[in-house]
Amino acid sequence: MEWGCHDLTCRRGEAVVLERVTLALRAGEAIVLRGPNGSGKTTLLRTLAGLTPPVAGTVGFGADLVAYGGHADGLKDQLTVSENLRVWADLYGTGRDGAERAAAAYDLAPLAERRAADLSAGQRRRASLARMVATGRPVWLLDEPTVSLDAAQVARFAAAVRAHLEAGGAAVIATHIDLGLGAVREVDVSAFAARRAVAVAHDPFAEAVE
């Protein structure tokens, strides 16, 4: 299996941020996106996830293959950890199995009955990352997944990603730290920085929408 994107031009709001992004992603492979703040890592991931339509170019996989983990945790405060995971597993059609695999991958069993509101920032992050396992999707798109995780939990995250890759999945991960994934391909996003700044010269509705 091979996924990727070809000649992709991405925008954030009205600004074209990235141009001519071409990535090839094979099964069992992870790409780590590097680049300073504001270089377009989130924009690229959101475009790959189908949340933002590309200005030009093609994404070589449908939105039905991806699981997107952004900055926000996607957890409901009033629900317990296991209820949260179960909702995501049910939404993606993996059911009880998916939720249990997700909890096992991040050792969430001790927290299963705790409400998400009562979790620490690091615990929330773990529960949020466990959602990716719960979806059962082959392509993970992760945006700074290790924020507020301690060293032991970063290692656990790396183990979950490795297990996902060994099972034939793939991942695109934007991060600033060394994840300890072994040999992974690093792509510096700033190499694709757009020279042209404005996507649409005149759009009378843009002002009203922004």
Next chain:
Amino acid sequence: MLTLLHRDLRLALRAGGGFGQALGFYLIVATLVPLGVGPDRATLAPTAPGILWLGALLACLLSLDRVFALDREDGTLDGLVPAPLPLEAAATAKAAAHWLTTALPLVVVAPGLGLLLSLPAQAMPWLAAALLAGTPALSWIGTFGAALTVGLKRGSLLLSLLVLPLYVPTLVFGADAVRRAAQGLDPAQPLLLTAAISLGCVALLPFATAAALRINLR
């Protein structure tokens, strides 16, 4: 779709979910009006259908900005787009959850409040019927408005401005059905029109809601 509906119902019923907010507002409006207008039957009874409908409409409006804003803030909406569930179905589930948690309790208490406002007894069943027929339109239109304004900070004023004009036909026909019943006339025609508006909204608006969400998630 049932997952999402079930989740929303559970969230609404847990602490801080906002269940009962609209109901409380409705009760307050209906109990304060007789105090403000005076307890005279002759002035209260003719205005009762309008007040009961207006109260229900404003109570629905009160909880609309929560429909998508919370899901956007915590990233749930980003996760819903790649999910196998079409966004149109998600929109339907959200609107149905809003109707079940906000509008249905209003329908249940409305006849009791009608008593408070000296609504004639023969109009009570028609009040419940008209609200039952009309409130789905309020929830589905409101969900559409919430999707349009989901990206905006403090978008609730804009939401009200967008949604209120769309609520007018439901209000006119819904209140008219109750008024006709109170005066002993045949309320069937405005009631059917109210139901028609609701059916149209339920059938068509999820598509517009999903389109608005896609634009706002960019």
